[in-house]
Amino acid sequence: MNILPKYGLLQYRNAVRIYTKDILESLSLFKKETKEHKTTLLIIHEHGQLEELDSVINFLKSFGVLIYADWIDEDIARDKSDTTIQYLKNKVSSNEKIIFLATEEAIQSKWCNWVLRFIATQNRDVVILPIREDFSDYGGIDLLNKYPYINEISENKYQIRYPKDNTEELENWLESVTAIA
Known part of the structure; x- marks a missing residue:
C-alpha cells in the first residue's frame, strides 16, 4: 500500500498552471468554470484544509479529466x-463522483466521518484519497479496508484499490460516468 504523502500532494498545487495563484483565487477561478462536458465531482474534506483541497483538484486535473465542482x-x-x-x-x-480527502485531520473529524457515513446511507460510492503526514504512518487504515481508495503504484501512476483487492486505473475511473441516483 503506497499512500501519497502530504508533500507529494502539495506539489500538484501549481503544477498544472503556467503561473502561481494564491489558494483563494485558485479555488474561486475553479468554481467559476462551467460544468459542460465535465465530470462532476464532490470532494469531502476538512473545512480548513484549502491548500490540500486546491492541490487535490490540480492532482485530479493532471489526469486530463475536466472536473467541475460548484460547492467550493x-x-x-x-x-x-x-x-x-x-x-x-x-x-x-448531483455529482457523478465522490472523493473523501482523507488527511489525518479529516479522519479525526467527527463532521467528516458523519458526512462519510451519511453518503453511505444514500447508496453512493465514495473513493478515499488517503494523505499521510510527511514521514509518518497513515492513521486511517480502517477506512482503506472498508472503502475503495486511491493508491500510488509508481511515480505518477495511480489506481483505485477496492476492498476485495480488485483494481481500476484512476484515470479510467475519473473518465467513466457514474449514473446519478
Missing part, C-alpha cells in the same frame, strides 16, 4: 439539521 466556497452549517441533510442529499445526488 459555499458555507455549510456543520450540524445535522434538516437544512444540512437536504444540502448534502442535493450535493450527493
Whole structure:
C-alpha cells in the first residue's frame, strides 16, 4: 500500500498552471468554470484544509479529466439539521463522483466521518484519497479496508484499490460516468 504523502500532494498545487495563484483565487477561478462536458465531482474534506483541497483538484486535473465542482466556497452549517441533510442529499445526488480527502485531520473529524457515513446511507460510492503526514504512518487504515481508495503504484501512476483487492486505473475511473441516483 503506497499512500501519497502530504508533500507529494502539495506539489500538484501549481503544477498544472503556467503561473502561481494564491489558494483563494485558485479555488474561486475553479468554481467559476462551467460544468459542460465535465465530470462532476464532490470532494469531502476538512473545512480548513484549502491548500490540500486546491492541490487535490490540480492532482485530479493532471489526469486530463475536466472536473467541475460548484460547492467550493459555499458555507455549510456543520450540524445535522434538516437544512444540512437536504444540502448534502442535493450535493450527493448531483455529482457523478465522490472523493473523501482523507488527511489525518479529516479522519479525526467527527463532521467528516458523519458526512462519510451519511453518503453511505444514500447508496453512493465514495473513493478515499488517503494523505499521510510527511514521514509518518497513515492513521486511517480502517477506512482503506472498508472503502475503495486511491493508491500510488509508481511515480505518477495511480489506481483505485477496492476492498476485495480488485483494481481500476484512476484515470479510467475519473473518465467513466457514474449514473446519478
